[in-house]
Amino acid sequence: MTEFFAHIDGKLAPNDAGSPKVQRNNREVLNLLTKRARTLHLGTANYCWFTDPSRALCLKLAGTPDAEKPLAGMCDSARCPQATHHPCHRPVWAEHAQQTTTFLGDLGPTGKIEKARLQADLDRAQRVLDAIDNDTIHEKE
Ligand code: SF4
Structure with a gap:
């Protein structure tokens, strides 16, 4: 900004x-x-700076690279270069990480594929939380 x-x-x-x-x-x-x-779309989990449709992960995932608006329902902001995450988004990501951790703990020994998917999801959520926390700490200095 x-x-x-x-x-x-x-x-x-x-x-x-x-x-x-x-x-x-x-x-x-x-x-x-x-x-x-x-170009700015405010979401509960991120801000979407929809400046370049060719870089929008949601459009790539949906197979509609020429769309003029982001697809919030397909948003994967943890992997999208047009997303930013801020302290106001932290509770959503913290809850997501908590729930994913619970699901991981409930998986039985046969759920290897699901475990890998959930672990990747948890890792992404944790990276977003770390980024938000590091920015917050940086701003306070
Ligand atoms: S994936 Fe999310 S952040 Fe990225 S362009 Fe789509 S709606 Fe915006």
């Missing part, structure tokens, strides 16, 4: 000199923010 707002500042700076351009600049800011708002 900081980089984005710096980008807006950079675009506005050359137009700031001279005549009354406050309204024009405000409109320009609104246009830039609106453009970005169309």
Whole structure:
């Protein structure tokens, strides 16, 4: 977000000199923010920055690479390069990790394939939690 707002500042700076351009600049800011708002999708487990459909994992999984909107129902944000995770998303991931740990503990000795799938899922959830925690710690420093 900081980089984005710096980008807006950079675009506005050359137009700031001279005549009354406050309204024009405000409109320009609104246009830039609106453009970005169309790409940002807020989810309970992540933010989706849908800037490049060709990089959207959900579209790849669905086989619809030319879609103009993300497919929230197919979202796999832990593996998608367009997703970001923030402290507000931590409870969802912590609950997911907890439930997956419980399922893993309940598996019998014959569930090797399911165990591998759940372990990979748990590892992804833990990586997201670690990333969120590391960012939180970094921001407090
Ligand atoms: S997988 Fe999730 S984060 Fe990635 S583009 Fe699709 S909806 Fe957005």
